Amino acid sequence: MDRLAFLPPYLFSALDAAKRRRLAEGADIVDLGIGDPDQATPRVLVDTMIGALENGRNHRYPAQKGSLAFRGAVAAYMADRFGVAVDADTQVLALIGSKEGLGHLPLAFVCEGDNTLVPDLGYPVYGQATLLAGGDPRPFPLRADKGFLPDRRALESVTDARTRLVFLNYPHNPTGAVVGADFWNDMRDWAAGTGAVLVNDAAYLEVTLDGSRPVSMLAGADLAKERVIELHSLSKMFNMTGWRVGFAVGNAEVIGRLARVKESMDSGVFGAVQETAAFALGSRRQGLLAGVMGVYARRREVMLAALGKAGYEVFPGGATFYVWGKVPAGQTSMDFCRRALAEIDLVVTPGNGFGPGGEGWFRISLTAPDAAVAEGARRLEGWS
Numbered sequence: 001m002d003r004l005a006f007l008p009p010y011l012f013s014a015l016d017a018a019k020r021r022r023l024a025e026g027a028d029i030v031d032l033g034i035g036d037p038d039q040a041t042p043r044v045l046v047d048t049m050i051g052a053l054e055n056g057r058n059h060r061y062p063a064q065k066g067s068l069a070f071r072g073a074v075a076a077y078m079a080d081r082f083g084v085a086v087d088a089d090t091q092v093l094a095l096i097g098s099k100e101g102l103g104h105l106p107l108a109f110v111c112e113g114d115n116t117l118v119p120d121l122g123y124p125v126y127g128q129a130t131l132l133a134g135g136d137p138r139p140f141p142l143r144a145d146k147g148f149l150p151d152r153r154a155l156e157s158v159t160d161a162r163t164r165l166v167f168l169n170y171p172h173n174p175t176g177a178v179v180g181a182d183f184w185n186d187m188r189d190w191a192a193g194t195g196a197v198l199v200n201d202a203a204y205l206e207v208t209l210d211g212s213r214p215v216s217m218l219a220g221a222d223l224a225k226e227r228v229i230e231l232h233s234l235s236k237m238f239n240m241t242g243w244r245v246g247f248a249v250g251n252a253e254v255i256g257r258l259a260r261v262k263e264s265m266d267s268g269v270f271g272a273v274q275e276t277a278a279f280a281l282g283s284r285r286q287g288l289l290a291g292v293m294g295v296y297a298r299r300r301e302v303m304l305a306a307l308g309k310a311g312y313e314v315f316p317g318g319a320t321f322y323v324w325g326k327v328p329a330g331q332t333s334m335d336f337c338r339r340a341l342a343e344i345d346l347v348v349t350p351g352n353g354f355g356p357g358g359e360g361w362f363r364i365s366l367t368a369p370d371a372a373v374a375e376g377a378r379r380l381e382g383w384s
């Protein structure tokens with residue numbers, strides 16, 4: 001059996017090739033495709049890292065589950081920010097970015113013939129990691145008329161005794177949809193009756209542009225009983241995508257199983273990165289977050305104003321640094337993005353890259369310099 005053969009084909013190869021061609025021809029491309037912050041990591045974190053590099057203890061293999069200092073900082077953050085009490089020893093695990101945890105989670109729970117539930121539309125890693133573990137990812141729809149929230153009946157119709165993991169992602173990439181405490185209480189109640197582990201990918205939980213503060217799935221959970229896990233990331237919080245650090249928090253049995261998989265796969269997060277991450281989550285956190293997120297609000301305004309003038313419909317998401325726009329009638333997502341590249345040298349992401357449910361939409365990332373976002377907005381406004 002060739003597991004790689006199960007992976008879906010990469011949808012964007014033709015679009016990527018067209019972009020490379022235009023760049024080689026010297027075109028002035030505005031790239032609002034990928035969600036990777038353009039801003040540098042805050043100076044105080046770089047300085048903390050430089051200090052941590054001087055510490056010889058950090059040159060050795062790191063504490064695999066995360067240093068006590070890192071896990072303590074995570075526990076303090078969860079308590080302070082979300083009112084969630086976690087035991088730093090058994091309910092917290094350092095990750096090499098949240099993607100690493102998401103990628104390994106199915107190996108801890110899924111055997112051949114088992115299935116997981118994955119949002120259509122959503123981040124493709126949940127389904128791909130399930131396939132690599134030998135499982136069957138079952139999509140459940142997220143639709144615009146429901147605010148990109150799952151429908152309980154649709155979820156129930158794909159759940160059975162072999163459903164091991166249910167993946168959710170709020171705040172949601174790519175739509176920016178946000179949920180509140182009632183939603184999480186309902187979902188946790190439902191999941192408890194299924195025997196499956198409920199997973200929230202919380203990579204964008206701190207990426208808000210209007211000062212709002214979305215809640216954690218774990219608020220109000222009984223972590224001793226409920227099989228729930230939430231994966232967090234410092235990537236987008238502090239412009240640290242290249243540093244590779246995040247963490248999982250949740251039920252000790254679930255965390256323990258993921259830790260056992262990781263024991264065979266990696267040797268933890270570089271100690272100096274853990275030291276810096278612990279600092280970032282501490283008392284300076286609010287100021288750092290305000291500085292990082294501050295740039296996106298004005299970029300979003302500029303983009304929304306241009307899209308509004310040009311008559312585009314935009315989903316009013318409450319978080320993430322993406323704008324989720326509707327493709328004009330009569331075109332597919334891919335047609336629209338190909339035309340944007342060919343006619344106005346603008347790269348945006350076709351919605352169907354996040355699953356069939358994203359067809360008819362496109363995603364604009366605000367993680368490019370102000371001037372690039374403004375230029376992209378200008379081009380879209382003047383285009384027909």
Ligand SMILES: Cc1ncc(COP(=O)(O)O)c(C=O)c1O
Nearest residue numbers: 097098099123173203233235246
């Ligand atoms: C929804 C979602 N989850 C997880 C990740 C992975 O983030 P990281 O591995 O940098 O923590 C991303 C990255 O873009 C994402 O969009």
